[in-house]
Amino acid sequence: MDLLEALHIPNEGKMVISVVGAGGKTSCMEKLKEQLVAKGKRVIITTTTQMYLPTRHVVLNEDMNAIKSTLNRDGFVIVGTKANEEKMKGVSQACFLQLLLISDVLLVEADGSRRLPIKFPATFEPVIREQTNRVIVVTGIDSVGKKISEVCHRFELAKQILKVEEDHLLDEKDVAVLIYKGYLENRNMNQAHTVFLNKVDTKRQDQMADTVLKYIEEMEHTQSILLKKGRLMQS
Template structure:
């Protein structure tokens, strides 16, 4: 269950939230969308790049399907068909966004790896988006960057380390907070780092250390999250 004291924007209508990074971004997107739907809001989830097709019958392809999902108390996932059972940005996205009480967008990809650095064309943040969440999975901490990081060469350049370097809380904090990392193109938008997969004592400890560094060194708001197997997208 998500906590509105940690994510205060979940208590307010009108936000357009973009999620970047890896390690549970899609799961978090669906959890936030479901949270808004339980409040009786018209919630739209979509992507500016690609997103996995939803497991449940939540896909809206027409105005009628969108209205039916909202009327039934569900959130709607909007996307145009893409290869590998994915969806891409639909042509009607901005029009549907204008009708929604809250919008959650995946704004980059990570190939199922727990952390990443953005490529030159990433992230794809819409001008209307006012909040950015940079997500990373704590399963990456303590492992070589070359095993856990998407866009490895970019990450190594950003961090100034070779690929075999062990990812520490210090390095993860820099990767998330740097303006060429998780904070790329954020500008004046509200920014949070989300440390997911805090589901063992070791990962929890790594998360708390990373959280402390992000707050003290970079002034970043940080939330630790964990999702059960059943909750994962």
């Protein structure tokens, strides 16, 4: 999949892309990075929450010389500070602004999901930098038909929104409501927003994805949100 084309990512100008939601944020950022670097773009990956520690191409401090060196050598670099033995957290505002100056594209993981396919964010989430141009909301279509308590991060909040119990099986409209109410209804209108339904593998899942996107369209009367479906990584 040409993700840059599918998501209408422009070829010119600086971009700050914040990836939120659940069910494929890391895959989305990896594919975007690969395709951007292939086009000669200088890409920096960072986070505003916490992400798992990478083993390569990473600078775990705000040493700009080390960051520039890795960026010049590899075309991309992952930048953060160590949170614990498993995860890294983000950088200071001052460092973030420096990263913006030396990169063409900043990819920011701006949400946590505990590796679940769908999420309803708390009031303090996601953590999106004001410099963001594009927000990509990722959700796994494999959440449809599953118990909300088993597949939804912060399911207690999601239960309240949907007015259901924890053994409720999510349907397509539920997924659309959680995406819209959680990430789109009160969005920053100065940032372009894209919804990407991930893990679409079968004809049935393709139909489910179409139904979810249709419900979102009905809730968003201005139709200003880019709606896409597919699979971010190969099975």
